[in-house]
C-alpha cells in the first residue's frame with residue numbers, strides 16, 4: 001500500500017507545489033515552520049481541497065481535482081494522531097478505543113483478540129477503565145495511537161504526536177512508535193524534531209517553502225546538501241551501523257559501512273545488545289578534512305573517502321559531500337555512506353578540493369552525540 005500525493009495550492013505569499021509518495025514504514029514530513037507540512041496533512045486528510053490535487057492510497061482515490069473526486073475525511077481510512085490526543089473526555093479509555101474499532105468498515109473490523117493485542121503493544125491495560133482526564137500526556141498519546149490502529153486504517157497520519165510531551169515522556173513513547181512499523185502501513189509522520197526523524201524515519205520528505213527540497217531514504221536525504229536550506233546549522237549526515245560492543249578503555253565501538261567508529265559510551269542506551277542497529281547524526285560542522293592520513297591528533301575516527309560534490313550553503317560557507325570508502329560493516333539501506341563537511345571558502349582554496357579527490361574525514365568521538373539506537377538488529381534504514 002502506497003500513498004502518492006501531488007498537491008498545488010496558492011495563497012497570498014505562499015505557493016505550494018509538492019509531489020511525493022509514502023510506502024509502508026515511516027515517511028517523515030520534515031521542514032521549518034511555514035514550510036507547508038500542515039497544508040500537506042490537511043490535503044491528505046481531506047480537510048483541505050487544494051487548487052490542484054491528485055492523492056491516492058493504493059487503488060483508492062482520495063482527492064482528484066481533475067475528475068472532481070473527493071472522498072470525505074471519514075471515508076479515507078486514515079488513522080490520525082495529533083499533538084493533543086483529542087480523546088473523548090466523557091468516555092473511558094476502553095470506550096475511546098472501541099470507538100476507533102467501530103469506525104472500521106464491518107468487514108475489516110478488528111476481532112476482540114486484536115483489541116487485546118493493541119492494548120498490550122501500547123502498555124495501556126491498566127488504564128482501560130479511566131477517563132482521559134486521569135491520564136498523563138504520554139498515556140493519552142498511547143491511547144490515541146491505539147484508537148487510530150483499531151480503526152483498521154490504511155494509513156497512519158501523525159502530526160507532531162510528541163510535540164506536547166516533555167523529554168522523559170517522549171523517550172517513553174518512542175519505542176511504541178517504532179513498534180508500529182510492524183503494522184506494514186504507510187505512516188506519514190510530521191515533525192520538526194531532527195532527533196525524532198533520525199530515530200524513526202525510513203524515508204524523509206524534506207519541505208522547504210512549499211517545495212520538496214529532497215526526498216528518499218532517510219540516510220540519503222539527511223546527507224543531501226539540498227537539505228541545508230531546511231536544516232541550517234543542523235546540516236549533517238546520517239550514518240547507520242551496528243553496535244559492536246564496548247572496548248577495553250570504555251569507548252563504544254560502532255560498525256558502520258564506512259568503517260569502525262568510536263563514540264562515548266554514555267551517548268548510547270546502557271542495555272544495548274550487541275548487533276543493535278544504531279543511527280548517528282554527524283553535523284557537517286563537526287567534520288574536518290585532511291588530504292593525507294593525519295598523524296598525532298586526538299580525534300579517534302578517521303574515515304577514508306573521496307569528494308563527491310561541493311556546494312555553497314545558504315550561509316555562504318562551503319559544504320563538501322564525501323562518499324566514504326566502504327569497510328566491512330553493513331548498511332541495511334544499501335546507500336553509499338556519505339558525510340557532509342562544512343568548511344570555509346579559504347580552506348577549499350588552500351586544499352584545492354575538487355570532485356573525485358581522495359580525502360580523509362576526521363570526527364571527534366565526543367562530538368558524535370546525536371545517536372539513536374534500535375534495540376533489534378537488522379531493521380531497514
Ligand SMILES: Nc1ncnc2c1ncn2[C@@H]1O[C@H](COP(=O)(O)OP(=O)(O)OP(=O)(O)O)[C@@H](O)[C@H]1O
Nearest residue numbers: 011012014031032033034035036037038039040192
Ligand atoms: N488558509 C490559509 N490561508 C492563507 N495562507 C495559509 C493558510 N493556511 C496556511 N497558510 C500559509 O501557508 C504556509 C504554510 O503553512 P503550514 O501551516 O502548512 O506550514 P507548517 O510547515 O505546517 O508550519 P508549522 O510547523 O509552523 O505548523 C504559511 O505561510 C501559512 O501562513
